[in-house]
Amino acid sequence: MTGRTSIWITGDQCSPFNSALEGIDRADAVVLMIESVARAKLIRYHKRKLVLIYATMRAFAAELERDGWTVDYHRESPDFAKAFDDHVARFAPRRVRMMQQSEYVPARRFSALVRERGLELEVTPHANFISTKAEFDALFAGKKRLTMEIFYRAMRRKTGLLLGADGEPEGGAWNYDAENREPPRAGMHFTPPYVPPVHASTRDVIAMVERHFGDHPGEIGAWDLPVTRADALEAARDFIEHRLDGFGPHEDAMIAGERTLNHSRLSAAINVGLLHPLELARMAEAAYRAGTVRLQSAEGFVRQLIGWREFIWQIYWRFMPEYRTRNALDATLPLPAFYRTRETSMSCMRDVLDAVHASGWTHHIPRLMILGNFGLIAGVNPQELNDWFWAMFVDGYDWVMVPNVIGMTLHADGGVVGTKPYAASANYIDKMSDYCGSCAYDRKDATGERACPFNTLYWDFIGRNHARFADNQRMHMIVRSWEKMDERKREAIARRARDLRTRLAEGGTL
Ligand SMILES: Cc1cc2nc3c(=O)[nH]c(=O)nc-3n(C[C@H](O)[C@H](O)[C@H](O)COP(=O)(O)OP(=O)(O)OC[C@H]3O[C@@H](n4cnc5c(N)ncnc54)[C@H](O)[C@@H]3O)c2cc1C
Ligand code: SF4
Incomplete structure (x- = not known):
């Protein structure tokens, strides 16, 4: 039996640079990898995200074995604790080595799990970041x-x-x-x-995800993401070249x-x-x-x-951990139903939600200026929107979602990540996209029946928060425009914004 040291590698640590693998004798170590069904059901993750993580883990484990490591891989285990106890019973390690967790809660949870079993824990630095x-x-x-x-x-x-x-x-x-x-x-x-080959092990994982997580949102569709180092490097070369x-x-x-x-x-x-x-x-x-x-x-x-x-x-x-709970703008609207159902007449929103459902990915601007901007100006609760993003994006993890959603997008951190909120009306969306031409809403209007909700909610957002933004140099011009706006127009905007928010709060759509 090998294994005085167990090297525990989690799903987002499938890195050839993983520092827990460095400076250790392969003959005296066992790599531990666990698929926890309970963890994957913690929130309703997009199915593609689960396929990505499990397929990458299985491919990485196979590569480690080819490189001479002993790997104790737990497939479809009910939870981390059960698999960890099985591992300890079988290999009797003296200590556990683990690269720093990227997320706050697992970092504490895994340390506790190891220490409660009376084992020594060595945490090595995270290798996939450059700064300290x-x-x-x-x-x-x-x-x-x-x-x-x-x-x-x-x-x-x-x-x-x-x-x-x-x-x-x-x-x-x-x-x-x-x-x-x-x-x-x-x-x-x-x-x-570049679309990498779909490996047999990825096909197995796709079947497994449909079996365990068939009720989760999103489509798996034709698989097109790299799950091995070689495929990922090919995708990177392809991007640089084309x-x-x-x-x-x-x-x-x-x-x-x-x-x-x-x-x-x-x-x-x-x-x-x-x-x-x-x-x-x-x-x-x-x-x-x-x-x-x-x-x-x-x-x-x-x-x-x-x-x-x-x-x-x-x-x-x-x-962290307090950052995740921030709500500097006191936003309380529950997450509108259309984020989940995709039923909306807003062309921009529908197209972006279709992309998220189909692939679990969009580029930065649809995240920030469509999905996020709507949440900001409508006053959606930051934690609810954060958790939706976290569940739905294939690249989403707590460490990257929380500052991007609570901070950059919703300004709920009180201005740590951004000096001003990224709030925008249809003007911006129309300038940077081809969405508005085919939309049921009127991109030029803010108060009528067909007025674009982004316009109504944008001006209402400025109005509701104008005292907060009055001293912000970067918001000065827009706050002044709101102050100079005709009183009747301001009232009409506030009235329509209230109607829109009530409709959303009652589960309706726009
Ligand atoms: C609301 C919101 C949620 C986001 N959620 C995530 C997320 O869960 N995971 C994630 O990796 N990125 C997230 N981002 C950042 C960014 O949108 C994505 O990294 C990017 O769109 C991924 O696509 P890409 O690989 O083509 O990126 P590119 O546009 O090609 O950029 C290259 C790389 O830069 C990095 N990057 C760029 N911007 C950021 C950023 N703001 N934060 C962190 N990394 C960045 C990413 O690693 C990205 O792959 C989010 C942004 C917003 C506004
Ligand atoms: S008019 Fe408004 S809702 Fe319609 S696509 Fe343009 S910005 Fe989006």
């Missing part, structure tokens, strides 16, 4: 605000990414975001993402029925551990230096990976 808490704390020591841009520049300096020989940013600017907001153009063509150059300019565009545009769609593979953010950022930089990718696109992609992703991770660990 100590660096983050030092960077912002004594500062009033945690600013993503300051953090991002520090990360560029730390990694040396896209810096010239003089240590200054390539092209003279740190950030090319202003060039990356082009609306969609008619007739645009996008190369679809879509990265166009990523920047149309990063914020939305087109009905066109899901990926030039986005990488690599978040699921990154968050499950198959790809490392730094290797992707270096691939993007190499493509820029080889002259195949323009700077604004390479920089935009690098900023998402080493700027936003890392910033979100640090915010989570700085403010």
